Amino acid sequence: MLISTKGRYALRVMIDLVEHQSEGYIPLKEIAERQEISEKYLESIIKILVRAKMLDGLRGKGGGYKLTKAPEQYTVGSILRLTEESLAPVSCLEEGALPCTRAAECRTLPMWQGLDKVINEYLDGILLSDLVLPDSAGDNYVI
Amino acid sequence: MLISTKGRYALRVMIDLVEHQSEGYIPLKEIAERQEISEKYLESIIKILVRAKMLDGLRGKGGGYKLTKAPEQYTVGSILRLTEESLAPVSCLEEGALPCTRAAECRTLPMWQGLDKVINEYLDGILLSDLVLPDSAGDNYVI
DNA sequence: TATATTCCTACCATTTCGGTATGGAGGTAG
DNA sequence: CTACCTCCATACCGAAATGGTAGGAATATA
Numbered sequence: 290m291l292i293s294t295k296g297r298y299a300l301r302v303m304i305d306l307v308e309h310q311s312e313g314y315i316p317l318k319e320i321a322e323r324q325e326i327s328e329k330y331l332e333s334i335i336k337i338l339v340r341a342k343m344l345d346g347l348r349g350k351g352g353g354y355k356l357t358k359a360p361e362q363y364t365v366g367s368i369l370r371l372t373e374e375s376l377a378p379v380s381c382l383e384e385g386a387l388p389c390t391r392a393a394e395c396r397t398l399p400m401w402q403g404l405d406k407v408i409n410e411y412l413d414g415i416l417l418s419d420l421v422l423p424d425s426a427g428d429n430y431v432i
Numbered sequence: 433m434l435i436s437t438k439g440r441y442a443l444r445v446m447i448d449l450v451e452h453q454s455e456g457y458i459p460l461k462e463i464a465e466r467q468e469i470s471e472k473y474l475e476s477i478i479k480i481l482v483r484a485k486m487l488d489g490l491r492g493k494g495g496g497y498k499l500t501k502a503p504e505q506y507t508v509g510s511i512l513r514l515t516e517e518s519l520a521p522v523s524c525l526e527e528g529a530l531p532c533t534r535a536a537e538c539r540t541l542p543m544w545q546g547l548d549k550v551i552n553e554y555l556d557g558i559l560l561s562d563l564v565l566p567d568s569a570g571d572n573y574v575i
Numbered sequence: 576t577a578t579a580t581t582c583c584t585a586c587c588a589t590t591t592c593g594g595t596a597t598g599g600a601g602g603t604a605g
Numbered sequence: 606c607t608a609c610c611t612c613c614a615t616a617c618c619g620a621a622a623t624g625g626t627a628g629g630a631a632t633a634t635a
Contacts, residue, residue, distance in 0.1 A: 290434070290518070290520065290521065290522065290523055290526070291433070291434040291521040291522070292521050292522045292544075293591090293592065293593085294523075294592075294593065294594095295592085295593085297522060297540065300540055301539075301540065304539050304540070316610085316611070317611080317612080318611095325534075327593090327594070327595080329594080329595060329596080330593070330594055330595080332612080332613085333594090335612095336612085336613070336614090339612085339613095346611085346612060346613090347602085347611080347612085348600090348601055348602050348603085348610080348611045348612045348613090349601070349602030349603045349604090349609090349610065349611055349612085350602075350603045350604060350609065350610050350611070351602095351603070351604085351610085351611090352602075352603085352610075352611045352612075353611075353612095354612095365543065375433070377433065378433065378434040378435050378551075379433065379434070379435045379440060380433055380437075383433070391468075396444075396447050396563045396564065397440065397443055397444065397447070397563060400508065400558055400563065401435075403554065404551070404554055404555070407550055407551070407554045408521075408547070408550070408551065411546065411547055411550045412547070415543055420539045420540060420543065421539065436622090436623065436624085437623080437624065437625095438623085438624085459579085459580065459581090460580075460581075461579095461580085470624090470625070470626080472625075472626060472627075473624070473625050473626080475581085475582085476624095476625085478581095479581095479582075479583085482581090482582090489580095489581060489582080490580085490581075490632095490633080491579090491580055491581040491582075491631070491632045491633055492578090492579065492580055492581075492631095492632050492633025492634055493578065493579045493580065493632095493633060493634040493635070494579080494580085494633080494634060494635090495579075495580050495581060495632085495633070495634090496580075496581085497581090
């Protein structure tokens with residue numbers, strides 16, 4: 290499995306916020322209820338998005354979270370690369386992985402690099418706004 | 433990470449066997465030494481390939497393993513789908529996963545299905561024989 | 576029969592996954 | 606100024622997956 294619940298939930302939060310953009314700051318509690326995710330777990334995921342300035346958090350009464358950019362400005366890839374620490378399909382391609390001593394003779398390395406490219410290009414080709422479109426238009430990003 | 437060491441090692445074993453096809457049955461010990469993988473761990477991986485009739489195992493003195501088909505008959509995808517129990521990028525697409533109650537309203541499901549398709553098509557487009565070609569030809573499957 | 580080699584079943588340490596619990600710190604309305 | 610509501614930080618925890626290890630039984634050859 291490439292994408293854990295963390296990444297999937299992060300995406301659902303972002304979509305939820307797009308769908309309630311007009312309401313200003315949305316409290317965590319509301320999102321958690323709508324998305325049926327535990328408040329505390331969701332909190333830890335949202336924290337990552339706030340630190341990366343993908344969301345803006347406002348404390349105090351009437352506070353909550355909202356997007357910092359327009360939905361077309363976020364790619365799915367950029368969101369997932371934040372929450373999943375790596376989207377690399379194999380450990381030898383992960384950032385900070387110690388260079389494999391067999392890399393030079395490795396028959397499979399170029400293939401893994403190709404797979405990595407395919408995955409990232411697919412995910413970067415989809416915008417957050419694409420995921421919120423009415424159902425009928427939901428096929429344009431399924432290759 | 434999508435592909436664990438199991439899948440990667442399986443692929444390396446298959447490649448090793450292609451490169452020593454002419455020598456008949458190749459003992460586990462030889463493969464393990466060449467590939468620098470523990471004999472016992474490799475054994476558990478090879479077992480999977482034998483059970484699926486991708487390899488033929490012969491016991492006793494002079495025994496070992498060999499391919500059951502020509503290298504062009506194996507796709508990388510077919511090998512990986514055996515050793516990794518699933519190549520699904522998200523858990524909700526795994527075989528035997530309990531159907532998600534939110535599937536109908538899920539904004540991200542079609543995207544995950546698209547990703548799954550992209551991954552499988554890439555891996556099924558590469559043959560075992562492609563991985564054994566001389567180095568200079570190693571770019572034809574990197575998109 | 577001695578030896579090489581595959582098969583089969585357990586077991587295990589470490590890490591990751593998917594959370595929960597507790598306690599603040601900081602803003603805002605009244 | 607205080608009560609309330611929100612974000613922020615840290616610690617902990619059970620279950621499953623990962624990446625192996627160990628011991629021995631079955632089988633074929635010489």
